[in-house]
Amino acid sequence: MPKYAIHLFMPATVLLLSAILIALPSTGAAAGSPAAGSPGAPIIPAPPQLAAEGYLLLDADTGRVLVEHNSKQRLPPASLTKIMTSYVAAEEIERGTLTETEEVDVSVKAWRMEGSRMFIQEGTKVSVDQLLKGIIIQSGNDASVAMAEHIAGGEDAFADVMNQHAMRLGMSDTNFMNATGLPDEDHYTTASDLAKLTIALINRHPEHYKLYSEKSFRYNEINQSNRNKLLWADRSVDGVKTGHTEAAGYCLVASAVRNNMRLISVVMGTKSEKARATESQKLLSYGFRYFETVRLYDAREILNTVRLWNAEVSSVSMGLGEAVVITLPRGSKGSLSAAMDVESVILGPISAGQALGQLTVSMGDNVVYEGPLIALADIPEAGFFKRMWHSLSLFFLQLFGGDPLKIP
Numbered sequence: 001m002p003k004y005a006i007h008l009f010m011p012a013t014v015l016l017l018s019a020i021l022i023a024l025p026s027t028g029a030a031a032g033s034p035a036a037g038s039p040g041a042p043i044i045p046a047p048p049q050l051a052a053e054g055y056l057l058l059d060a061d062t063g064r065v066l067v068e069h070n071s072k073q074r075l076p077p078a079s080l081t082k083i084m085t086s087y088v089a090a091e092e093i094e095r096g097t098l099t100e101t102e103e104v105d106v107s108v109k110a111w112r113m114e115g116s117r118m119f120i121q122e123g124t125k126v127s128v129d130q131l132l133k134g135i136i137i138q139s140g141n142d143a144s145v146a147m148a149e150h151i152a153g154g155e156d157a158f159a160d161v162m163n164q165h166a167m168r169l170g171m172s173d174t175n176f177m178n179a180t181g182l183p184d185e186d187h188y189t190t191a192s193d194l195a196k197l198t199i200a201l202i203n204r205h206p207e208h209y210k211l212y213s214e215k216s217f218r219y220n221e222i223n224q225s226n227r228n229k230l231l232w233a234d235r236s237v238d239g240v241k242t243g244h245t246e247a248a249g250y251c252l253v254a255s256a257v258r259n260n261m262r263l264i265s266v267v268m269g270t271k272s273e274k275a276r277a278t279e280s281q282k283l284l285s286y287g288f289r290y291f292e293t294v295r296l297y298d299a300r301e302i303l304n305t306v307r308l309w310n311a312e313v314s315s316v317s318m319g320l321g322e323a324v325v326i327t328l329p330r331g332s333k334g335s336l337s338a339a340m341d342v343e344s345v346i347l348g349p350i351s352a353g354q355a356l357g358q359l360t361v362s363m364g365d366n367v368v369y370e371g372p373l374i375a376l377a378d379i380p381e382a383g384f385f386k387r388m389w390h391s392l393s394l395f396f397l398q399l400f401g402g403d404p405l406k407i408p
Contacts (some may be wrong), residue, residue: 042331055191060264078247086136103126105123109149113145131143144180172193183247227242236288296336297324304342307407308379309345309404310390318373
């Protein structure tokens with residue numbers, strides 16, 4: 001297929017193609033970054049080393065991991081478990097099997113739960129929306145058990161529901177035994193799996209996720225503050241959840257947005273409440289300082305329009321089926337180049353979504369994106385006489401070295 005260069009950030013307009021591959025600026029690079037020796041190339045220091053058992057930092061929009069240590073090691077999550085507890089509730093609300101206003105009966109088991117509590121009372125009724133605030137903001141074990149019993153009939157059954165959701169989300173190193181995160185040797189997860197859960201929570205339930213940014217909640221005449229101290233220390237942080245048991249240490253999943261970039265950090269097994277906040281802040285500061293999220297193309301944006309033969313119309317527009325968003329070292333966007341490989345002759349009929357070529361985006365010698373160029377619309381085949389005329393015209397065009405893709 002002939003290869004053509006395109007301007008990486010050209011607006012959605014028809015591109016004039018040339019039979020010559022235009023040389024675009026490029027530099028040598030290592031795995032998605034400009035070569036360190038290139039003049040003007042961003043200098044990225046080694047990532048911070050944290051005093052934690054396991055940790056992870058990633059770009060929520062692209063999934064690119066920026067920093068990790070023992071991110072797939074199975075560890076006790078403590079109250080980070082409640083991210084899944086609230087996620088299950090949000091899923092039930094989405095399905096219509098649960099409403100925020102319905103009343104939940106508080107059982108003896110829920111009332112007697114130890115550890116952090118919302119202070120709900122046995123024999124009373126509490127609305128679902130209040131329980132969610134008790135779970136998310138106050139980290140209430142009593143609220144978590146009440147929710148579990150209401151949704152699944154019991155905490156064991158609810159744990160099974162949690163595990164089924166974990167499987168759907170690809171959390172392959174996770175197993176839940178309860179809704180609270182209280183210690184159990186068979187209750188574990190990883191920093192990587194918690195990041196997957198957090199991304200799903202934010203993307204699938206954005207309104208529900210807003211609860212994670214609330215700094216306090218008052219129930220039963222008791223006001224309790226959110227234990228995520230980053231909500232006060234960093235305005236860009238809008239969640240997520242803390243956890244602590246003797247076995248798990250002090251843990252924190254955090255998320256923040258700056259300049260249209262959302263980062264998620266997971267820190268597990270630190271020594272103190274202060275340490276989990278400090279170590280999480282180190283990760284977020286590193287990610288925002290040295291990386292950026294770049295949207296290259298929108299889904300179905302017209303990237304090229306070429307000549308079409310044997311069809312009712314004379315041209316076909318092509319683009320990408322999905323938006324292209326990548327994570328780059330900050331300031332390196334100008335080092336990107338893009339090229340298209342398009343079929344040498346395109347014949348009708350055409351179906352929307354049909355692959356007509358390939359788009360490759362590179363940084364130096366490293367490919368940062370590769371995907372099919374697809375037709376953006378259905379185009380029917382031409383009638384018999386028009387097809388005969390096109391066949392004859394195409395024969396002579398190619399005989400004399402013409403470009404079958406160039407629109408006359």
